[in-house]
Amino acid sequence: MQFTEIIKASGIVGSGGAGFPTHVKLSVKAEYFIVNAAECEPLLEVDKYLIRERAKELIRGIDWIARNIRAAKKYIAIKKKYETEIRCLKQAIEEAKSTVKIFEMESFYPAGDEQVIVYEITGRVVPERNIPLQVGAVVNNVGTVLAVYDAKRQGVSVTHKYLSVVGAVKNRVILRVPIGTSVSACIEEAAPLEKDYGIIMGGPMMGKIYSSKEEASEAVVTKTDGNILIVPKDHHLITKGIQSIRRIKNISKSACIQCRMCTDLCPREVLGHSVKPHLIMRNIYREEQMANDDEYIKTFGSAVNCTECGLCELYSCPMMLSPRRANSYIKSRLTQMKLTIPQNPLKPVDSERAYKKVPTSKLMLRLGLQTYYSHESLEHVVTFTPQRVKIPMKQHIGVSSQPIVQVGDRVEEGQLIAQIPEAALGANSHASINGCIAEVGDYIVIEAQE
Numbered sequence: 001m002q003f004t005e006i007i008k009a010s011g012i013v014g015s016g017g018a019g020f021p022t023h024v025k026l027s028v029k030a031e032y033f034i035v036n037a038a039e040c041e042p043l044l045e046v047d048k049y050l051i052r053e054r055a056k057e058l059i060r061g062i063d064w065i066a067r068n069i070r071a072a073k074k075y076i077a078i079k080k081k082y083e084t085e086i087r088c089l090k091q092a093i094e095e096a097k098s099t100v101k102i103f104e105m106e107s108f109y110p111a112g113d114e115q116v117i118v119y120e121i122t123g124r125v126v127p128e129r130n131i132p133l134q135v136g137a138v139v140n141n142v143g144t145v146l147a148v149y150d151a152k153r154q155g156v157s158v159t160h161k162y163l164s165v166v167g168a169v170k171n172r173v174i175l176r177v178p179i180g181t182s183v184s185a186c187i188e189e190a191a192p193l194e195k196d197y198g199i200i201m202g203g204p205m206m207g208k209i210y211s212s213k214e215e216a217s218e219a220v221v222t223k224t225d226g227n228i229l230i231v232p233k234d235h236h237l238i239t240k241g242i243q244s245i246r247r248i249k250n251i252s253k254s255a256c257i258q259c260r261m262c263t264d265l266c267p268r269e270v271l272g273h274s275v276k277p278h279l280i281m282r283n284i285y286r287e288e289q290m291a292n293d294d295e296y297i298k299t300f301g302s303a304v305n306c307t308e309c310g311l312c313e314l315y316s317c318p319m320m321l322s323p324r325r326a327n328s329y330i331k332s333r334l335t336q337m338k339l340t341i342p343q344n345p346l347k348p349v350d351s352e353r354a355y356k357k358v359p360t361s362k363l364m365l366r367l368g369l370q371t372y373y374s375h376e377s378l379e380h381v382v383t384f385t386p387q388r389v390k391i392p393m394k395q396h397i398g399v400s401s402q403p404i405v406q407v408g409d410r411v412e413e414g415q416l417i418a419q420i421p422e423a424a425l426g427a428n429s430h431a432s433i434n435g436c437i438a439e440v441g442d443y444i445v446i447e448a449q450e
């Protein structure tokens with residue numbers, strides 16, 4: 001099979017973020033191939049673990065991908081404070097006689113924003129709402145490269161996920177579980193400190209919030225998950241994250257002091273994109289009364305360039321307001337109103353950018369998460385196989401996978417159970433345990449058999 005056919009067959013999507021299908025992302029030619037190992041949100045552990053355990057495979061995977069996309073320049077971007085992981089990578093590069101270079105980054109947020117990484121390495125700025133390929137680069141993360149390597153070496157499909165469970169728990173832990181495992185079962189392994197708690201799927205800055213364990217009772221592990229953060233129910237990350245948009249509108253009208261800190265520290269605005277959260281906060285209270293579309297676009301259009309990194313909301317704003325949520329709401333309104341926002345020409349990169357990088361240590365203090373930080377790396381992986389998995393047909397950008405199994409069919413781990421519809425953007429899905437198909441719909445449920 002050809003390079004992209006192997007990846008497509010294995011159902012690989014970006015192992016973080018929105019889950020872009022990897023066979024499409026890698027069906028290009030590029031000058032740079034960059035691996036994002038920055039692990040930029042506080043408290044995440046999985047990429048570091050994978051680097052310590054699988055540095056050789058990672059380097060071989062990078063070399064293979066770079067050869068296929070004709071990338072002469074190959075980099076791993078990693079924070080320089082991850083000394084053990086850098087040592088492992090250097091040794092693996094030497095042993096493989098590889099030309100992969102390690103790019104050591106400062107510890108700031110969002111060091112792992114792929115456009116930030118591309119700028120740091122190449123000095124090139126990706127235009128607004130564009131992808132790194134526009135400036136000759138392709139970026140993958142650690143888990144994705146290892147999935148590609150496993151597909152090539154062993155024909156293995158994506159059936160399992162590594163994820164850390166951290167925060168207000170007795171045992172910080174790394175798990176390896178089948179796709180479709182219930183999130184509640186994963187949390188139990190870490191033994192939460194309190195009876196009820198808030199759950200953030202992902203990192204504290206950009207993760208999806210569940211305000212209680214009941215709310216997360218139906219949630220399952222998908223191909224893009226890598227971390228579960230447990231915090232007390234009344235932690236500000238939870239209470240702020242679930243505020244209604246009506247309340248956000250009212251508060252912004254009375255409490256926004258128009259200091260512009262949200263805009264001035266915005267990592268994309270600093271790179272030269274147009275992102276103006278202060279303008280949105282000044283006007284959001286009257287958004288439903290805007291005179292016409294032109295005024296709406298002029299006032300709110302910059303919301304489309306917001307990546308929802310959360311920095312304005314959880315760090316920059318001295319009044320503890322919610323410009324990120326405001327941007328997110330306006331984006332959905334622009335889609336609803338079918339308004340097209342013109343692309344702005346790039347401005348020069350802010351000359352004070354170096355001073356506007358927010359150190360992760362300060363961010364952690366502001367987030368109120370320092371009590372959950374540990375200097376100890378997680379070395380031990382807990383593996384378990386549940387009796388039942390519920391595999392979503394949409395775990396990626398594009399259209400849902402089409403089931404090719406029926407209720408009552410017996411399946412084995414790794415067997416194709418749903419495929420990409422003809423000529424569509426999507427990803428294949430595979431059985432993650434041996435068992436019998438119990439339900440077919442938006443999810444395929446497999447029950448293990450005696």
Ligand code: SF4
Pocket residue numbers: 255256257258259260261262263277278281316317318319320321322323
């Ligand atoms: S940082 Fe806060 S107070 Fe200042 S302009 Fe932005 S939303 Fe308003």
Ligand code: SF4
Pocket residue numbers: 262265266267268269275277305306307308309310311312313323324327
């Ligand atoms: S969330 Fe805030 S800081 Fe982040 S990109 Fe959007 S406006 Fe900028």
